[in-house]
Amino acid sequence: MGLVLLAVIWLITLxxxxxxxxxxxxxxxxxxxxxWIDHQFTLTLVLMGIVFIAAQMALGWLAWKxxxxxxxxPVEYSHGNVKLEAIWTTLTAILFVGLNLMGSHVWASxxxxxxxxxxxxxxxxxxxFAWFFRYPGADGTYAQTxxxxxxxxxxxxxxxxxxxxxAKDDVVSGVMYLPVNREVDLTLRSQDVIHSLFIPSxxxxxxxxxxxxxxxxxxxTETGDYELTCAELCGLGHYxxxxxLKVVTQxxxxxxxxxxxxxxx
Amino acid sequence: xxxxxxxxxxxxxxxxxxxxxxxLDHKIIGLQYYFLALSAVFVGMLLSVLxxxxxxxxxxxxxxxxxxxxxxxxxxxxxxxxxMVFFVxxxxxQGGFGNYFLPIQIGAPDMAFPxxxxxxxxxxxxxxxxxxxxxxxxxxxxxxxxxxxxPLSAVPSAAPGExxxxxxxxxxxxxxxxxxxxxxxxxxxxxxxxxxxxxTLMRMPLTCWSWFxxxxxxxxxxxxxxxxxxxxxxxxxxxxxxxxxxxxxxxxRLAFPPGGLSSSTTPxxxxxxxxxxxxxxxxxxxxxxxxxxxxxxxxVASQLLSTxxxxxxxxxxxxVYAIMGIGILGxxxxxxxxxxxxxxxxxxxxxxxxxxxxxxxxxxKTFNWLGxxxxxxxxxxxxxxxxxxxxxxxxxxxxxxPFLAQPVLDIPLHDTAFVPAHFHLIMGVAAIFGMFGGxxxxxxxxxxxxxxxxxxQIHCILTLVGTYAIFMPMHWLGEAGQPRRYSQFTELAYLxxxxxxxxxxxxxxxxxxxxxxxxxxxxxWSMFKGPKASDNPWEATTLEWTTSxxxxxxxxxxxxxxxxxxxxxxxxxxxxxxxxxQTDPPTAPAH
Numbered sequence: 001m002g003l004v005l006l007a008v009i010w011l012i013t014l015x016x017x018x019x020x021x022x023x024x025x026x027x028x029x030x031x032x033x034x035x036w037i038d039h040q041f042t043l044t045l046v047l048m049g050i051v052f053i054a055a056q057m058a059l060g061w062l063a064w065k066x067x068x069x070x071x072x073x074p075v076e077y078s079h080g081n082v083k084l085e086a087i088w089t090t091l092t093a094i095l096f097v098g099l100n101l102m103g104s105h106v107w108a109s110x111x112x113x114x115x116x117x118x119x120x121x122x123x124x125x126x127x128x129f130a131w132f133f134r135y136p137g138a139d140g141t142y143a144q145t146x147x148x149x150x151x152x153x154x155x156x157x158x159x160x161x162x163x164x165x166x167a168k169d170d171v172v173s174g175v176m177y178l179p180v181n182r183e184v185d186l187t188l189r190s191q192d193v194i195h196s197l198f199i200p201s202x203x204x205x206x207x208x209x210x211x212x213x214x215x216x217x218x219x220x221t222e223t224g225d226y227e228l229t230c231a232e233l234c235g236l237g238h239y240x241x242x243x244x245l246k247v248v249t250q251x252x253x254x255x256x257x258x259x260x261x262x263x264x265x
Numbered sequence: 266x267x268x269x270x271x272x273x274x275x276x277x278x279x280x281x282x283x284x285x286x287x288x289l290d291h292k293i294i295g296l297q298y299y300f301l302a303l304s305a306v307f308v309g310m311l312l313s314v315l316x317x318x319x320x321x322x323x324x325x326x327x328x329x330x331x332x333x334x335x336x337x338x339x340x341x342x343x344x345x346x347x348x349m350v351f352f353v354x355x356x357x358x359q360g361g362f363g364n365y366f367l368p369i370q371i372g373a374p375d376m377a378f379p380x381x382x383x384x385x386x387x388x389x390x391x392x393x394x395x396x397x398x399x400x401x402x403x404x405x406x407x408x409x410x411x412x413x414x415x416p417l418s419a420v421p422s423a424a425p426g427e428x429x430x431x432x433x434x435x436x437x438x439x440x441x442x443x444x445x446x447x448x449x450x451x452x453x454x455x456x457x458x459x460x461x462x463x464x465t466l467m468r469m470p471l472t473c474w475s476w477f478x479x480x481x482x483x484x485x486x487x488x489x490x491x492x493x494x495x496x497x498x499x500x501x502x503x504x505x506x507x508x509x510x511x512x513x514x515x516x517x518r519l520a521f522p523p524g525g526l527s528s529s530t531t532p533x534x535x536x537x538x539x540x541x542x543x544x545x546x547x548x549x550x551x552x553x554x555x556x557x558x559x560x561x562x563x564x565v566a567s568q569l570l571s572t573x574x575x576x577x578x579x580x581x582x583x584x585v586y587a588i589m590g591i592g593i594l595g596x597x598x599x600x601x602x603x604x605x606x607x608x609x610x611x612x613x614x615x616x617x618x619x620x621x622x623x624x625x626x627x628x629x630k631t632f633n634w635l636g637x638x639x640x641x642x643x644x645x646x647x648x649x650x651x652x653x654x655x656x657x658x659x660x661x662x663x664x665x666x667p668f669l670a671q672p673v674l675d676i677p678l679h680d681t682a683f684v685p686a687h688f689h690l691i692m693g694v695a696a697i698f699g700m701f702g703g704x705x706x707x708x709x710x711x712x713x714x715x716x717x718x719x720x721x722q723i724h725c726i727l728t729l730v731g732t733y734a735i736f737m738p739m740h741w742l743g744e745a746g747q748p749r750r751y752s753q754f755t756e757l758a759y760l761x762x763x764x765x766x767x768x769x770x771x772x773x774x775x776x777x778x779x780x781x782x783x784x785x786x787x788x789x790w791s792m793f794k795g796p797k798a799s800d801n802p803w804e805a806t807t808l809e810w811t812t813s814x815x816x817x818x819x820x821x822x823x824x825x826x827x828x829x830x831x832x833x834x835x836x837x838x839x840x841x842x843x844x845x846x847q848t849d850p851p852t853a854p855a856h
Contacts, residue, residue, distance in 0.1 A: 107614075
């Protein structure tokens with residue numbers, strides 16, 4: 001049995017380790033933060049991987065080496081070793097806390113400072129079970145919204161107050177358009193329950209919480225179509241609350257926005 | 266302390282009902298908890314199988330149940346998590362094994378409050394019945410996940426299961442909290458008051474330490490969940506606004522399928538509540554709950570590793586301090602569930618550092634388990650296979666913690682399959698391996714017969730391989746961005762590519778579930794047909810092995826044990842046998 005257990009633990013360790021490093025499972029990263037986040041992940045993976053392999057290999061080996069059999073050596077009576085214990089504890093503490101500090105600047109840069117003034121403003125609103133994206137137009141101001149003005153028939157899914165002068169140039173879209181290499185100043189809202197805007201390729205995720213307007217910013221760095229979805233359980237249609245992010249050149253973005261403005265008139 | 270103990274002794278009961286149903290005997294109550302958890306684990310497992318099947322074959326029709334609709338799927342998600350966390354992981358290790366063996370291991374005739382003990386079991390039982398009732402009401406069981414995030418859980422029109430089913434769910438959990446508070450009080454008092462002469466705190470087996478700290482966690486955590494549950498009930502039923510902000514809209518205009526929800530707008534009159542308040546209250550309970558589930562497993566693993574390695578546990582004191590450290594730190598890390606929630610990004614820093622810190626005592630435990638095996642002489646009997654597997658699972662599940670503890674890595678990983686991979690390995694599978702190990706180890710004491718060794722070994726190896734096959738690939742799916750709690754993967758192109766790996770997991774789950782019937786067969790067959798067990802079949806040292814098998818009503822047959830040794834005196838040089846029992850006379854070298 002000792003041999004079987006050793007074989008099983010070692011095999012599981014080797015196969016798992018292989019799959020962790022055989023390919024990068026992350027989707028292609030296409031935002032400014034992606035390389036930093038991926039780097040931090042890789043660093044964590046390498047360090048934890050070393051501990052994982054060492055601990056599992058040691059466990060399997062000890063279980064086999066010190067199994068009770070006719071030729072087994074007598075037990076070495078011991079209640080432990082304080083010095084070894086202290087070394088191990090200190091090393092673990094340094095490893096864990098150090099790892100944490102290394103990753104913190106990425107977190108800080110996207111959250112502790114506001115978006116740059118020239119960032120493109122977009123508001124993402126989650127509702128069971130769709131995402132809506134609103135662009136404030138030339139005035140840079142979003143119109144007021146109210147739950148009682150929400151109407152599918154009048155094509156006002158966000159419930160904008162139409163008498164508000166800011167409403168004139170607000171554009172609402174089911175597809176998220178963004179210009180490449182320009183920061184986006186994103187405001188997240190929800191109409192009903194908690195949703196979470198998840199754009200894997202942008203390494204972006206943030207809950208949209210009813211009653212709160214949450215500000216985030218990120219910068220797409222490659223043009224292309226990227227799927228976006230909902231990551232917080234929001235009800236029966238959670239699995240189909242998805243959409244598309246289209247990252248385009250600034251020229252194409254301006255043209256798209258202008259055509260949406262024209263549609264409104 | 267012995268005098269206190271005699272005060273609490275009570276006469277052996279007469280008649281079937283007083284003996285086996287409304288019993289005051291901690292051993293019977295322990296078994297009642299154990300079998301309640303065993304029933305619950307099969308309900309929870311059945312739900313998970315239905316989930317796995319629906320995920321990869323969404324159009325498949327299930328015999329007797331028919332098609333699984335999306336709202337049925339989120340109902341399965343909710344009930345699987347709730348039943349497993351509350352009625353299995355909280356109930357079996359503490360209520361089951363703790364109840365049965367804590368008094369015996371410290372040399373007490375019973376728990377401190379036998380009537381309270383009986384009440385806490387029957388309250389738990391009522392709670393489970395109320396929980397199951399949620400399946401059968403209009404709209405079915407709730408759709409809000411075991412975490413019950415508001416407003417989804419607070420507004421009845423938010424989803425089909427958020428009607429009466431959600432009320433029953435909250436009521437069930439509130440009853441469960443009351444039961445757990447009674448239980449925790451009893452455990453703490455018993456340990457502090459009823460220890461036998463010579464059983465100092467630092468001579469207690471590590472199982473007792475883990476039950477002790479778990480009880481303290483329960484006492485502090487369940488009160489908070491109870492309050493949160495009451496507030497949620499008020500929000501739902503009498504129009505308060507603790508968790509629901511103003512200006513919500515549930516028109517059902519985008520509801521799926523059409524007509525599935527009422528199309529008329531339910532006016533939401535709430536105003537001023539905070540969805541984040543629920544999350545803070547829930548996780549203030551929820552994170553200590555993780556340790557309530559796993560600490561007893563860590564205690565059992567320590568007990569088994571030392572016993573079957575025939576060697577004292579490596580660093581007993583460090584193990585005790587590590588349990589305490591985990592218990593204390595467990596109360597200051599709840600915010601790591603909320604990095605993406607919209608709470609202040611500054612607080613994420615402190616929660617993250619504390620979370621990394623809690624990894625340190627966990628690492629100490631792992632190191633000491635390996636140290637215990639070094640230069641030992643391991644008897645690879647079934648309980649030991651489980652203890653070794655426990656360590657393997659604890660390492661695997663633990664090492665994904667430092668990924669998720671970093672807010673920046675939560676950006677890609679939060680709410681993806683990486684998270685279920687992490688917590689299933691460490692608090693689900695590892696904890697259940699602790700229970701399996703405990704079952705095979707203590708079965709002879711509980712039932713007077715031995716379980717079948719060969720079946721036990723086969724069950725252990727197959728379950729270990731099976732659970733790794735289920736949960737390891739979830740890490741990779743999570744990295745690839747597969748969100749949790751999706752009923753099917755048909756809607757997004759990148760998820761469809763991950764379908765083959767999901768199918769693999771489903772097959773692994775079906776096989777692993779089938780393997781569990783080996784355990785059930787072994788359990789019930791051995792209960793009646795297993796070979797008779799001696800009083801101390803594993804040649805172990807702790808007090809439960811000094812008494813007869815099964816133990817008499819007052820545990821020690823009128824005698825009061827006197828403790829002279831620490832709990833893990835194996836292979837002491839110069840001793841006549843390779844183990845010194847805790848009650849052996851102090852002539853042998855004491856430690």
